Amino acid sequence: MSYREAKQRLPAEATVITMLRRRAELMPEAPYLTFVDGMAEPETVTFGEMYRRTVAHAEVLAEDFDVTRGDTVGLLASNNAQSTVKLLAILTCGARCLMLSPNDPAERLRMITAAHHTRLTLVGDDPEVSASDGSPQNSAVPPVGRAEDAILFSTSGSTAASKMVVQTHANAVANASAFSRHHGLRRGQRIMGFLPIHHANGVHTTLFAPLASGAHGILLRAFEPFGYHQSLNRYRPRIASAVPSVLDALLDVWRDERPPATLDYFLSAAAPLSGHTVREMYRRYRLRIVQGYGLSETTNFSTTLPIDLLDADYHAAMLDAEIPSVGVPLRDCEIGIFQGDTRVSPGVVGEVRMRGKSVFPRYDGNPEETALAFRGGWFCSGDLGYQFPTEGNSELHLVLTGRAKNVAKVRGEAVSLEEMERALLARPDIRDAVVLSVPSRLDGEELVAVIAADNDPGSDSALRKRLAGSFPRHAVPKRFIRLDHIPRTATGKVQRDELARRLALPPSKAPVQVEDAG
């Protein structure tokens, strides 16, 4: 960081909008984001232009749609400039932006927007409407406070009871600053991503980290296995953000291709990275994968592998490890491993808990679930893990070993097994249902439904259709196993691991029971 930049460290009262305004003042002509959509001409938006467009659109929202502080506005967000303008304009109005996936079934979207009292929903693929030239002097919109709600992300599930994570401006700024610091991001450096911006990772890593650092984000519309290498070569990012299934796909399709020498590393999150992927990337290209970990409840990243590990430590933590490390806590984030209320020592497995500036305040309109999520001031992740020291780092590394909650991660999306069971049981023809998660090379995990029915509940495809309206497409089970009855314990519990073993399904890492996990 230059002296000039050091003097201009983010003020303590920073919000997402003041980060944007500061960049627009500091470096208006510098590229903020380049949006890449297949063969179409890429669109590069400077910090100055993004600020002008944001202010101009915010005026329309405020004046023509009466969007005001505390309102909830839905956004069907795609990876394009208009969606980004709309997100930032909603925040400029002091409203909360509820992120929605354009791929979600209409029924799911309707339930989510109704449950969270969404005033209106903007479509990110439409051009944004602007009233003026967006010169900030014209803006009548009052400034937003950092403690105010900024973005709402749905964690899992489909019904009104699904948990909606509220992230404040302070959360977003803390995460963006800690992320930029951890990765040593500097102005002008490029970071490339393709993860959808209706997910926390897409928003924080690709859209907000450049605001904190002055870096240039390259946002691909989607992951294209055959075109990705060309994008890497064309934009030459220092960091490329990815997920394990995509890294595996690249290892499959890259034959003569090599990543450009300008690429320092892949940043991987959203699902556990396998040792095989880490080793292949290193063996073939001498390229490191920097794994991170976090939940939308902790904004985006709570931990990330140090980027400057000594070779010996990279071997120990990643290449030779049975389970690759998710790294050390980011600044302003603390990690604790607990069994019940007792914090355990390094090497001992327990529930991973976090506290710090990036931890969310609450689930929207759900004080019961919010209370359950916290214990003694710590957010309980439901993930199990242990910490270990390395030679070169003062901070302890975190390794994740499984999950305490019955949640599967399909393509990075959390899906509640219990909720899918409830959806199956909602029909009188199904007497009992258990949903199991099994490992999948393609999706990370895939779901298998075990059902017991009195009458024929219909073909697999009829059952799939039944679930398709309420769950993400990839989460809908591929297989349905029919049993006369589902074995339960005396207390009515299902031992999922035992059932999976009896059905000769491959063992899953989730769920693992620990004593008093939360």
Place this chain on the structure above:
Amino acid sequence: MASIMAMVESLVAEAAGHAGAEGPSEADTPLRERGLDSLSVVALMVSVESAFGVWFPSHLINHETFTSVRTLSAVVQGLATEESL
């Protein structure tokens, strides 16, 4: 060619089933419309390689090859012929 197409068709159906979609099984239907997304197409490529014992060279790993059952079968036939020579 007919037997290659039948085999490719069954691998496509398997990959499409995986993605939870069910489409018509015509040789010229775009694989996207069959329910194959970008990651499923890569999975299909790997399963075709192992089923036919072929190896796609870099210049054939593209959208043209993976457009439909017909285009993919034609490339597989070309590779299989080359290898048997």
